[in-house]
Amino acid sequence: MITRTATARYEGMGKSGKGWVSTQSGVLKDQRYGFNTRFENEPGTNPEELIAAAHASCFTMALSFALANAGVNDGTLETEARVKLDQDGAGFKVSRSDLRLRASVPGIDDEQLRRLADEAKQGCPISKLLNAEMNLEVETTTPAA
Numbered sequence: 001m002i003t004r005t006a007t008a009r010y011e012g013m014g015k016s017g018k019g020w021v022s023t024q025s026g027v028l029k030d031q032r033y034g035f036n037t038r039f040e041n042e043p044g045t046n047p048e049e050l051i052a053a054a055h056a057s058c059f060t061m062a063l064s065f066a067l068a069n070a071g072v073n074d075g076t077l078e079t080e081a082r083v084k085l086d087q088d089g090a091g092f093k094v095s096r097s098d099l100r101l102r103a104s105v106p107g108i109d110d111e112q113l114r115r116l117a118d119e120a121k122q123g124c125p126i127s128k129l130l131n132a133e134m135n136l137e138v139e140t141t142t143p144a145a
Contacts, residue, residue, distance in 0.1 A: 005024045020032060051126075080099070081100075104142070113140060
C-alpha cells in the first residue's frame with residue numbers, strides 16, 4: 001500500500017478566511033487558496049484545480065502504461081481535465097470531469113488508441129475515486145517525420 005499526504009490550513013472563516021495547502025512531496029508548499037481563488041479567479045489554487053491536475057496526470061500515466069504494454073515505445077500524450085463545480089442545493093458538488101487527450105503516437109491506429117484511452121479512463125485510480133460523470137475526447141495528430 002502507498003499513502004500520500006497533503007495538508008490544508010485555513011485561518012478566518014467563510015469568504016474572509018484564507019487558506020494554504022501543502023503536499024508531502026513539496027510540490028505545493030503553503031500554496032494560497034480561499035474563496036477568492038476558488039470563485040473569483042484570484043491567484044492561487046482551489047480544490048477543483050487540484051482534482052483536475054490529479055485526474056489528468058493519473059489518466060495520462062495509465063494510458064502511457066497501456067500503450068507500453070501494447071508494444072508502443074514512442075509518442076506524446078497531453079491531457080486537459082476540466083472539473084465542473086455545480087451548485088447542489090445549499091452547497092456545491094463536483095459534477096463531472098471531462099478529459100481531452102491530444103495524442104501523437106506512431107505505430108498505433110486510432111481505434112486501438114481510443115480503446116486503450118477508454119480503458120485508462122475507467123481504470124485510473126482517480127477516475128475510480130471520483131463519483132462524477134466523466135467524458136473523454138481524443139484528438140490524434142500525425143507524428144512529425
